[in-house]
Amino acid sequence: MERSISVDERMKRAEEIYNRRHRVNGKTNTINITKSKKILTKKLFIKIIICMIIYSIFWMLKYSDENWNKKINEYLSTNTNFIELGKSFYDSIKNALSNFNSYIVNISNEEKIEQDNSTNSEVIENNDENNIETQTNTTEELNGIGGGETTEEIQPESQMEKDSKTIKENYSFIIPVQGVISSRFGPRESTQIISANHAGIDIAAETGKSIVSATDGIATEVSTEGDYGKHITITNDDLTILYAHCSELLITEGTNITQGTEIAKVGSTGKATGPHLHFEIKFQGRLVNPEYIMSF
Numbered sequence: 001m002e003r004s005i006s007v008d009e010r011m012k013r014a015e016e017i018y019n020r021r022h023r024v025n026g027k028t029n030t031i032n033i034t035k036s037k038k039i040l041t042k043k044l045f046i047k048i049i050i051c052m053i054i055y056s057i058f059w060m061l062k063y064s065d066e067n068w069n070k071k072i073n074e075y076l077s078t079n080t081n082f083i084e085l086g087k088s089f090y091d092s093i094k095n096a097l098s099n100f101n102s103y104i105v106n107i108s109n110e111e112k113i114e115q116d117n118s119t120n121s122e123v124i125e126n127n128d129e130n131n132i133e134t135q136t137n138t139t140e141e142l143n144g145i146g147g148g149e150t151t152e153e154i155q156p157e158s159q160m161e162k163d164s165k166t167i168k169e170n171y172s173f174i175i176p177v178q179g180v181i182s183s184r185f186g187p188r189e190s191t192q193i194i195s196a197n198h199a200g201i202d203i204a205a206e207t208g209k210s211i212v213s214a215t216d217g218i219a220t221e222v223s224t225e226g227d228y229g230k231h232i233t234i235t236n237d238d239l240t241i242l243y244a245h246c247s248e249l250l251i252t253e254g255t256n257i258t259q260g261t262e263i264a265k266v267g268s269t270g271k272a273t274g275p276h277l278h279f280e281i282k283f284q285g286r287l288v289n290p291e292y293i294m295s296f
Contacts, residue, residue: 163283164292171239173294174259176214177266177277179205181296185289200242200280201290207247207275209266213257214241214279214294222253228278229270232263240285244278245270 182204187197217236224230228244234257235241247267257263268275281288290296 159286160288160292163286163288167239167281167283167288167293171215171236172259173214174212175294175296176243176279177203177205177209177211179203179209179266179276182274182276185287185291199287200278201296202276202278203296204274204276205266207265207267210262211243211246211264211266211277213259213261213263215239216259217241217257219251219253219255219257219263222249222251224249224269227271229272230264230267231270231278234263238284240282242278242280242282244280245272245276247275 180203181201183198183202185198185201213234215234215236217234217239219232220235220240221231221233223232228242230246230249231242231244232246232249232251233240233242243264245267246264247269248265249263250265251257251261251263266275266277272278279290281290281293
C-alpha cells in the first residue's frame, strides 16, 4: 500500500524538480546562445572582409571607365546581392580582357600594314627608277572561284597598264553577263578550291543566265574538261578571252563570233564554289585585269 504524501512534501518535491530542470535548461540555453553568437560573429566578419575586398576593387577601378562608376552607383544605391555582384564583376573583367586583346591585335595589324606599305613603296620606287617591265619569275595558281589549276605569270603593273591601254585603243568591249563581282583580279585568300592569285574576275549570277561574247573573235577552244569545267576561249589577233565554269556551251570550236552573241550560260562546273562566270583576258599571252578595261 502506498504511503500517503502530504501536501508540503509534494510542494517540496515539485520545487526540487523545477529547480533541477531550471538549472539544466539554463545551462543548455547558455551553450546555444554562445554558439549562436560565435556563428553570427563569424558571418559578420566574413561579410566585412568581402565588402572590403569588393569596395577596394571598385575604388581602384573608379577612374578607369565611366561605366564602372555607373555600376558602382547602382550597386551602392540598392541592397547588395553578392552573388549577382560577383557575376557582374567577372563579366566586366572578361570583357575588359577581350577588349584589351582586340586592341593589341589591331595595333599589330596596323604595324604590319605600315611595314607592308613601306615595303611596297620601296619596290614601286625601284621599279620606276629602273623602268622594270619584265615578267616576274614566280608563278602561282591562277583561277576563278575554284577555277583551273593553270599557272600564269603576273606582269608588273606598268606593263599591264600599257597592255590595257593598247586593248582599249584597238578593241571594243561589252559586259559579258550582268551580276555581282564575287572575286577580283590578283592575290586573295586561298583554299583547297580557291587559288592564291586570281587570273581574272568572277561575276556571280544565277545558273542558266545568258553569257554573251564581250568582243568579236573566233572560238579557238570549246571544252568541257579541266578545272575550268565547261569553258570557251575566243581569240582576236593578240587578244584572248576565257569564259569558264559555264553550265551550257552554245557554240562550237572554230565559229566566228560577233560581239554580243550568246555563247554560253552561267554555271558552276569544274572547280567552283557557286554559279558564276570566270572572265579572263590576255594580251600577247600576258594577263590583264578586266577592270582596267571595263567598268563592272
